[in-house]
Amino acid sequence: MNQFQNFLNNLGTNLAVGAAKSAEATKRAEEIYPTVLNLRGKYHKELKDLGVSLKETPVQAAGAFGARLLTDIANDGTRGIYWRYNHPLAILDKAVDRTLETAVGPEAYKELGKQKTGLMALGITVPATALAGTYDITNVGEMFRPKGYAQSYAEEGSEDRRETQQPAQELFERFFLQRQGRPLKYETAKEDIPDLTPERYANFMKNYYQDKGLFGLVKYTSENLEGVPELRMLGYPVNIASAATALGGLAGASIALRAPKAGKSVVVQQGLPGIADDVSTVKTTPGFTKGLTRRGFAGAIAGAAAGALTGTAINEVIARANRPQLPTLEQYEQEMQ
16 A cells, blocks of 8 residues: 555656656657657667666656657657658658668768769659659650640640640649649540540549548559559559669669778777777778769669569559450451351
């Protein structure tokens, strides 16, 4: 009974101590997004160093969690992560950064700078977005309008919404905002996609307008207008070809950058026998980053090309399997007899 009484007497104090230690841990962690979802980040390491753990100090841990939750809400920690990564291209951008930094190391990555790492990233992001379906790189005359989709600035009430009155706006939406446009009516879409069937079109339109997906964020269809599987994240399309291109580019850049590099030296500092061990450190010299940009870009392009060919081939096989199997002329004549 005394233990329970002590627990109650110290409950408020321990909760307050936990909250105070949570504030200190948050300050030390210097996080961009202080979120309760991060269960193994620097914040938890700092909190543990301050003597707070669920096993040893459960009440302080509860106080720390409450303070952390309030900090999350007040600073849009969890929502900030959602806002930052609610688009496939934002996720790809982060994956590219992490891949390049891991391949060359933090020091070399910092020395390269955003201009050079950005050039390497282009070898991955440009081909991946080109195959996503938000624009058709071959359709120059119609401002790169993708097959089966209308222009955003077509004349109101026009029969053919493949023509636009504002080409500059179309280009801005297509390449900056990455907007695909709305599906065309069936008759016009079929002119773009000859093998489009009424059944496929109806199923896609139902998925496009009525299917809410997962919390309205992500939805999937086994057949888009061109007959291939497609995932949409807040309206942005991702298919097998674009995903394979991105993965291939990331792998190619990583392999190319991990090749033997010149300009990396090992510095050995001799210790004192029985007092301090020898210490070896790797020093990055300016020559270390020489040629990395070219090698990384070439690896990214090669990997993306391999991924694009593989993904496109898979898409073609799936699309071919989804097309209606019409009888040949000979079969048709035999059935008519």
